[in-house]
Amino acid sequence: MRTRTVGGVLSGALAVAALTAPAAGAVDSTGVKDIVVNGGKPVVIGVSGTVSVPVTMKVTGSHRTYRADAQLYHGGWTDSDAWVNSNKACGEHAGGGYTCKLTFAFTARKTVKKNSQAGPWSVYAHASGNADAEKVLDNAFRVVRAAKLTANASPEPVKKGKAITVTGALTRANWETGKYAGFTNQAVKLQFRKKGSSTYTTVKTVKSSSTGALKTSATASADGYWRWSFAGTSTTSTATAAGDYVDVQ
Template identity: 45%
Template sequence: MRTGRTGSAAVLAGALALGAFAAPSAEAADTGVKVSNLVVNGGKPIVVGTTAEVTPKFSFHIATPSGTKVSDVTPFPFLYHDTTPAKAIDSGGIYTGFTECGDGPRAADCTGELTVDPRYRLDSTNDATAWKVAVWIRVWTADDKLKGEQFLTGFGTAQVKRAAKVTVDASPEPVAKGGKLTVTGRITRADWARHTYTGFAGKAAKLQFRKAGTSTYSTVKTVSADSAGALRTTVTAAADGYWRWTFGETSTTGGATAAGDYVDVK
């Protein structure tokens, strides 16, 4: 396979290819290539922590004009915000990890994945926002010369969110039936400026209990975290079972649920 080109059922290493080509200085003329039904991460938010690389999947349909085959085209879906598509290719974007297209001569379904490395692509909490979706199209001649290129936009947005965690500890263990049980925990979320997890101040979390021998948790009360993200409350111990904290996602942050902490009630 020629570097930087798709082929019949070919796999394109998009992130490497992006680094191999200089971005155009302005949006180029219409190539006639059409991209439709572009879906990123199944339409769900992309939740990213502080160190682990995340690879959300995407899919789309591509169609080419007369005289251009699918194998002549390299499509690079990518995400950008607070910039333009052309500038995002050089910096500030979330890029294609790979793209694979089918065997159709002038139309094909394609799949692939983006690569989000928070250490290099996310450096501010302002990155927890709606990123615009675009596709960089490059069209090649039979002898591997660039014939044309274009940025396709208008595919909507993909939400990128900060990953969150929550811990739980219930004590004393064991506890006398009818005695007081103190349940603590801490909510933290990814800080992309520091690349560590920091306290999620003021976030409300549900305290839930699952009686031993059952499979369903029930909410006992809701508690708001303090300025450091700490949770603390007192409940009455009535039966053996598991205690946990849980909370849903916000516009900028993913949700989290702690593993249940078992308490033996004597």
């Protein structure tokens, strides 16, 4: 059984219910609710650097609270293989409830070391007041591997009505090797934005090759920008290439 500490207060594996029962005779006991990780967006981790992840949660109750904190973890509570404690817990607050704001640091190849750690993560939250409160949110948010896309359209310039070839590559972070590698057999959209417009339109969808390479042809009808766009997966982030401008003559 793995032993850990949450914010210097909690240790060991806990049999946590959604909310612990209040102390005998307590009125309007301390509670935690409305936990939001990273503004509801996936946490995207590449192969280097640290990502700061904000977490907010409401601490409730009419009594004074002395501490509130949380832990983010992957896997089950007693058999998790990755976890992060907050940089600083919320301190003493008067009764009436407040929003506790926490920050967690995810470091590539340190916080996440295995590709299998991409996907759903859970939250354990705790507040200490007239009665301790605990709350668990299973699969509360996702940690995903960063993806990258490149795009190149040629020839440049091209005669109107002629074909152009658009190439590129879809890669994603490998947390085990510390490098980006081709993401194979993924649906990627080829998009075009006409000069003077602010909107891209999908022209077709292409599958990435066994090396993550992308290649297709399209008809050049007007000056504009060509790019690739990837919607992401449950374990990999979205990605959009910079548009490559083609002059049509």
